[in-house]
Amino acid sequence: MKKIWITLLVLLVLAIFTVGFWAIMQDDSINLSTKEPLTVAPFTGEQNNSTASRRPIMAVINNHPDARPQTGLVEADIVFEMIAEYDITRFVALYQSEYPEKIGPIRSAREYFVEIAEAYDAFFIAHGYSPDARKMLDAGIIDHVNGIQHDGTLFQRSSDRVAPHNSYITMENIKKAMDTTQTFTGYRGQSPYYFYDSSESAKLDEQALSIKVTYGTNELFVNDYTYDSETQLYSRSSGGVPTIDKETLEPINVSNVLVFEAQHETIDSKGRQSIDLSSGGAALLFQAGGVREIEWNQVDGILVPIADGEIVKLNPGKTWIHIVPTVPGIEQAVSYTP
The missing domain is CATH 3.50.90.10 (YerB-like)
Known part of the structure; x- marks a missing residue:
């Protein structure tokens, strides 16, 4: 009889330990699953629960006078304006908090455009490339789609302008390109930008x-x-x-x-x-x-x-x-x- 009681006591202790361990594991899984998602857009500092964690895209946009006005600049979080050749500038537009329906006219890449896209963990969009940019793209250092390979399919020419000022791509086709290239669609980077909140004011000279x-x-x-x-x-x-x-x-x-x-x-x-x-x-x-x-x-x-x-x-x-x-x-x- 004494042995039976000892056996029952051991079983009870084991049951209590098992339940306690299961509860701890459940608590850990809850903590992991309820980890706070990114809720502030990394490149604008604005509250944006639905898009703050998605992959940035970056497009090279023509700034020749014959390419103005452009399509899709309104939605860009950041626009870089840089010289492409001589004193002619080109835009590199970064989209993350807002994706435009259509972007263009899309123009050719330079190696420093590719460098920026790599740093910002962006899916890169261009139509054409300089020799140095082509080497970088062919080496696969960034996820990208280029109009040279997809002119007339993913990239469409408008009839109201002449080449090279008339190449456009829709967001629908950008997503198709990302699917085809098996591009990761989440944001993997860490933005170093800091933003004022409503209680602060900028320090100005x-x-x-x-x-x-x-x-x-x-x-x-x-x-x-x-x-x-x-x-x-x-x-x-x-x-x-x-x-x-x-x-x-x-x-x-x-x-x-x-x-x-x-x-x-x-x-x-x-x-x-x-x-x-x-x-x-x-x-x-x-x-x-x-x-x-x-x-x-x-x-x-x-x-x-x-x-x-x-x-x-x-x-x-x-x-x-x-x-x-x-x-x-x-x-x-x-x-x-x-």
Whole structure:
């Protein structure tokens, strides 16, 4: 009888231990499954529960006067404007918080465009490539789709413009390309950008309500920004014409305008450039109707504004980043008035 009681006691202890272990495991699984998802868009600092964790896409957009107005710039979180050849600039638009229905005109890649796409963990879209960019794309360093291989299928030509100013791609076809290339659709990176919250105000050196950014002497590539104190946004024009969306006529408005000075070198007879995006340099930050002299540098390839050795906060919203040559330099390329 005594042995029976001892056996029952042992079984009871084992049962209690088993139940307790199961409860601990269940609690751990709940903690893992309820881990807070990313809820703030990594490149705008705005609340965005539904899209904050999805893969960025990055598209090369034509900025030749014959390609204006463009389609899809309104939705871009960040637009980089850089010289493609001579003094002709091209846009590299980053989309994450909003995906546009259609983007274009799509234009050819440069190696420094590919470098940026790799740093931002973006699915890269271009139509054509420079020799150096092609080597990088063929090496498979980034997920991408290119109009050279898909002209007339995933990429469509508009009838109202002539090549190379008429190549477009829809978001539907971008998703098809991502499926075909088995591209991971989540955001795997870590954004280094910081943003002010509603209780903070930007640190500014002086007022700057009107901004002008130039590339050489071509007036068609003179960019003007005007600050609206009511919306707290900058409107933009290029060559004296407001920058709007071709499809909706909606104007492009941004919260931050950054100008980064970088070393440029002409590398061939077609005026193509090599741009140093790793060494950092002088910079200007325009936000909230003011300006601040800062520097820029890169964090794991991502271009960030720096002051006193720390990353400078941006205002929540969209950002336009100009990369200008060290010659003639930022002082001649940029002017502003109170």
